[in-house]
Amino acid sequence: MERATRYSKKRADMLTLLQSTDCHPSAEWVYQKLKPTHPDLSLGTVYRNLIFFQNHGLIQSVGVVQGQERFDAVTQPHSHFVCECCGSVMDLPKITLGADLDQSVSRQYGLAVSRHELTFHGLCPTCTQSNQQETVLN
Amino acid sequence: MERATRYSKKRADMLTLLQSTDCHPSAEWVYQKLKPTHPDLSLGTVYRNLIFFQNHGLIQSVGVVQGQERFDAVTQPHSHFVCECCGSVMDLPKITLGADLDQSVSRQYGLAVSRHELTFHGLCPTCTQSNQQETVLN
DNA sequence: ATGACTGCAAAGACTTTGCATCTTT
């Protein structure tokens, strides 16, 4: 038995918002962005709809960055870069590994692989620059 | 100015423990394992030492799985598999991408890449089996 | 009318932190 799903303006706007940004939002970010147009929005609703979208395959978790879970509405395969300093997450669309890798791992290790995630860590241009300035100043 | 570091039996035992397991422990796991030999151990100390080890390059975070941060004392490059059902994390030593990939991303995107992480998601053999049993029973 | 969706606030889970005490050097 599936649970029926009904229309909700807030949910609809939330999905549109998620699909129109590439910043890999956190719950808090979504909440703040929607607050102006939906003054009575609740953070609980944001969390509940994030779970809803995940269950329906509309978004995926990109993982937890600096304590906050981040999400991505892009379903095409691509990699991510996470800045260890400011926590920004960016897409690396050119870097892909191919879905056959999942099958290869499945076979080699006897696992039921459903997806993979390739994430690079380091410093974004902005943070690299401010780190250098710090070095000069000290 | 660096802060001096002094010997501590608890810290030493904690590192040994981390280095002698491949289960990618959480803070809680470490705490429970050390409790028998260190009855007065505090969870705060575990967290503080995990940060200490990270700062000294002795362990790395594998990310947050089902709400808990997991760590790895293996420094050689390798990939991971995370079971979405039970949260177990296993090494995939045969699957590596080569460090030149980091440099390639650095050049292509103008980022200071320090490392990458390749993680596969799916169901481990145990959970695959119990899921099938459920299906049969329903 | 039914049942899904939401706001609100409380509760939960994990992690961090302040302070007094103990330990290493």
Next chain:
DNA sequence: AAAGATGCAAAGTCTTTGCAGTCAT
């Protein structure tokens, strides 16, 4: 003796959840 390491408990952050009211169908 000085300064790092720890225990304990309180506080902090992010997320989940129960319940009553609201809204879509």
